[in-house]
Amino acid sequence: MNRSNAVLPACALTLGVIATPAQAAAPAIQLAKIFYDSPGTDRRGNASLNGEYVVVKNTTRAAIDLEGWSVADKTGYRYTFEPGQRLGPGRTLILRTGQGDSGTSTVYWGRRAYVWNNDKDAAYVRNGSGRLVDSCSYNSTYRDWVSCL
Numbered sequence: 001m002n003r004s005n006a007v008l009p010a011c012a013l014t015l016g017v018i019a020t021p022a023q024a025a026a027p028a029i030q031l032a033k034i035f036y037d038s039p040g041t042d043r044r045g046n047a048s049l050n051g052e053y054v055v056v057k058n059t060t061r062a063a064i065d066l067e068g069w070s071v072a073d074k075t076g077y078r079y080t081f082e083p084g085q086r087l088g089p090g091r092t093l094i095l096r097t098g099q100g101d102s103g104t105s106t107v108y109w110g111r112r113a114y115v116w117n118n119d120k121d122a123a124y125v126r127n128g129s130g131r132l133v134d135s136c137s138y139n140s141t142y143r144d145w146v147s148c149l
């Protein structure tokens, strides 16, 4: 009797320890970095707009179809990935704010104004169903970028 009572709590404790890292597992698409204050004075030129960007990473071992997935800021500016946008296993994708020709490793939001505030803001990644998959916030004018990993 004493023996079985002693075993049960030990089991529960073990399960609890295992559950913690599982809950902290990286999301399938993870925000890796936000470069929010593009180099030099922010004059809204296209090169400057493209100097601010977000990096997302596929943390899984399979390619992910990003169609319908989105990246948004705290204000609600949203970029939605186009059909055919796939991200290979372990690969990263850069989302630049300005205009350009989107490809497999870099896509362009196409905006003529900045998205990422130079002081504080947050990025949100949602899947095709609109469910929040990852987020990353920052609050610093000392740095120009933040690592979300």
Ligand SMILES: [Ca+2]
Pocket (backbone or CB within 6 Å): 037, 038, 039, 040, 041, 042
């Ligand atoms: Ca700047």
Ligand SMILES: [Ca+2]
Pocket (backbone or CB within 6 Å): 073, 074, 075, 115, 116, 117, 121
């Ligand atoms: Ca913003």
